[in-house]
Amino acid sequence: MIEVRNITKRYGNLTAIDRVTFRVDKGEVLAFLGPNGAGKTTTMRILTSFIPATEGTAQVAGFDCAEQPDEVKKRIGYLPETPPVYQELTVSEYLAFVGKLRGLSGTELTAGMDRVMERLSLGSVRQRLIANLSRGYRQRVGLAQALIHDPPVLILDEPTVGLDPKQIIEIRELIKSLAGSHSVILSTHILPEATAVCQRVVIINGGRIVAEDTPDQLSARLRRSEKISVTLKTPPSDVLERFREVPGVEHVLTTSEAHTILIECALGRDIREEVARFAVGQDWGLIEMKPVSMTLEDVFLKLTQREDGLPKTNDTSESERH
Numbered sequence: 001m002i003e004v005r006n007i008t009k010r011y012g013n014l015t016a017i018d019r020v021t022f023r024v025d026k027g028e029v030l031a032f033l034g035p036n037g038a039g040k041t042t043t044m045r046i047l048t049s050f051i052p053a054t055e056g057t058a059q060v061a062g063f064d065c066a067e068q069p070d071e072v073k074k075r076i077g078y079l080p081e082t083p084p085v086y087q088e089l090t091v092s093e094y095l096a097f098v099g100k101l102r103g104l105s106g107t108e109l110t111a112g113m114d115r116v117m118e119r120l121s122l123g124s125v126r127q128r129l130i131a132n133l134s135r136g137y138r139q140r141v142g143l144a145q146a147l148i149h150d151p152p153v154l155i156l157d158e159p160t161v162g163l164d165p166k167q168i169i170e171i172r173e174l175i176k177s178l179a180g181s182h183s184v185i186l187s188t189h190i191l192p193e194a195t196a197v198c199q200r201v202v203i204i205n206g207g208r209i210v211a212e213d214t215p216d217q218l219s220a221r222l223r224r225s226e227k228i229s230v231t232l233k234t235p236p237s238d239v240l241e242r243f244r245e246v247p248g249v250e251h252v253l254t255t256s257e258a259h260t261i262l263i264e265c266a267l268g269r270d271i272r273e274e275v276a277r278f279a280v281g282q283d284w285g286l287i288e289m290k291p292v293s294m295t296l297e298d299v300f301l302k303l304t305q306r307e308d309g310l311p312k313t314n315d316t317s318e319s320e321r322h
């Protein structure tokens with residue numbers, strides 16, 4: 001439904017995105033995840049035919065974003081980071097206005113308005129001025145304008161920024177309910193949002209795609225070792241060296257918690273029994289031992305930070321395509 005091939009966008013000397021390629025299938029919800037400045041908005045703008053790519057092609061429902069912008073816009077609902085709402089209109093007036101801009105009129109317009117108001121539970125505020133709505137309701141109105149012409153494709157740029165936790169859950173549930181009937185790209189820098197809502201994640205950093213997969217597959221693929229977190233009541237000062245004696249242990253690391261250490265062994269091995277026997281034998285007071293799985297957050301940091309912990313930038317990033 002969305003096909004992006006090798007798109008590059010340059011602003012003067014700055015390459016905002018560099019040979020970005022990905023696709024979104026019919027009914028799929030894709031997270032476009034990346035830190036600030038990674039190139040998310042630039043990509044969304046090319047897809048919505050707001051700006052042309054310097055190189056490469058982007059297509060929506062078979063139409064070229066640069067050459068057939070009218071056909072593309074008909075099939076896309078776009079919610080920019082700041083919803084394009086008019087404060088001085090009521091919800092009903094605003095949605096009628098947007099619907100007309102989208103070419104709807106008569107019964108088609110009324111049906112479209114009724115449909116989005118019901119879907120976004122806007123019925124009770126339809127006669128309220130947008131200026132007097134809470135942020136959560138304003139965001140719902142923003143989503144309603146994106147859906148008014150019932151487009152098959154939705155592009156949502158950071159749709160939950162600035163909402164309270166309850167509103168965030170509501171908006172995420174709504175996006176999930178669109179899966180199957182709509183193809184959705186959700187741009188976000190919030191990791192739990194990607195896992196909560198999307199089936200697939202594209203990670204962009206410094207203008208380049210650095211990974212693309214399901215959240216589970218991403219963590220599995222980047223995991224290079226098994227990790228166990230061990231908490232001891234009375235660890236000796238040389239606890240790291242001592243644990244390195246245990247057969248199978250490859251690395252022992254400190255953690256931010258004084259009495260907890262991290263033990264690594266080869267992928268597929270389970271050395272918990274040996275580790276427990278050793279700690280108990282030394283009488284170090286074994287309080288807790290648990291396997292540590294790699295979260296999407298770990299994956300994200302691994303892919304978007306340099307070895308020295310600084311963020312990778314558009315100028316210095318090495319593509320780590322997997």
Ligand SMILES: Nc1ncnc2c1ncn2[C@@H]1O[C@H](COP(=O)(O)OP(=O)(O)OP(=O)(O)O)[C@@H](O)[C@H]1O
Binds near residue numbers: 043
């Ligand atoms: N019109 C422009 N002119 C010059 N540089 C731009 C322009 N728009 C974006 N950039 C630059 O391109 C890079 C990518 O920006 P973009 O807004 O696409 O990132 P983003 O991932 O959406 O970040 P954010 O989440 O902060 O909006 C940044 O370095 C940004 O400063």
